[in-house]
Amino acid sequence: MLPTKSNLIKLKKTIALSKQGQQLLEKKKFILLREKEKYKQEKENLEKEFSEKYKNAFLSLQNANVDLGIRNVKSISEEIELEKNLEIRYKTVMGVDIPITSYKKENKKIIPFGLLETSISLDNTIKNFNELKEILIKQAEIETTIKRLDDAIAKVQKRSNSLKDIIIPKYIKEKKQIEEILEERDREEFTRLKMLKRMI
Secondary structure, three states: OOOOHHHHHHHHHHHHHHHHHHHHHHHHHHHHHHHHHHHHHHHHHHHHHHHHHHHHHHHHHHHHHHHHOHHHHHHHHHHOOOOOOEEEEEEEEOOEEEEEEEEOOOOOOOOOOOHHHOOHHHHHHHHHHHHHHHHHHHHHHHHHHHHHHHHHHHHHHHHHHHHHHHHHHHHHHHHHHHHHHHHHHHHHHHHHHHHHHHHO
C-alpha cells in the first residue's frame, strides 16, 4: 500500500471496522455458547429419562417373551407397520439451522394382531417402546443441534482469532509504517522550507 494520507485514512477506517467485527463475532460466540448450554442441560435430563424408559421397555419385552414365547412376539412385531409421522422443521439461531422435530401419534383403530394371542405384558412392551421411540427422536434432535452449534462456535472462534491475531495486527503495522514515512516526509519538507527561507 502506497504511503499516502488517503491510504492512512482508509487503513484507520479498516482497523476500526475490523475491531468492531471482531467484537460482534465474540458476542455471537457468547450467544451460541449460551444456547448450547441450554441444550446440554436438556440432553442430560433426556439421558436420565431414556435410561429409565430403556430398562422398563426391555423388562416388559422379557415378560412378553416369557408369556408368549420369543417366536410369537417376533411374529407379532413383524405385523406392526413402520410409522412415518416424523416431521422436521428448522429455526435459525444466529445463522445456525436448529432442527425441530414433531412426532404425531396415530390412534389406529385396527389392531394388527388378535387379542386372544397377546397379553398385558405385550401391551406394556408396545407402550414402553413407543415412549422410548419418542425420547430417541428428541435425543437425535438435541444431539444434532449441539453438533451444529459446536461447528458454528468453532467457525466464529476461528474468524475472531484470525481478526484479532493476524488481520488487525497486520493493518496496525501497515498504519504505523505509513505514519512513520509521512512524519519523515513532513520533517524533510519542514527542513527544506527552513533552508529556502534562509536562502531568501
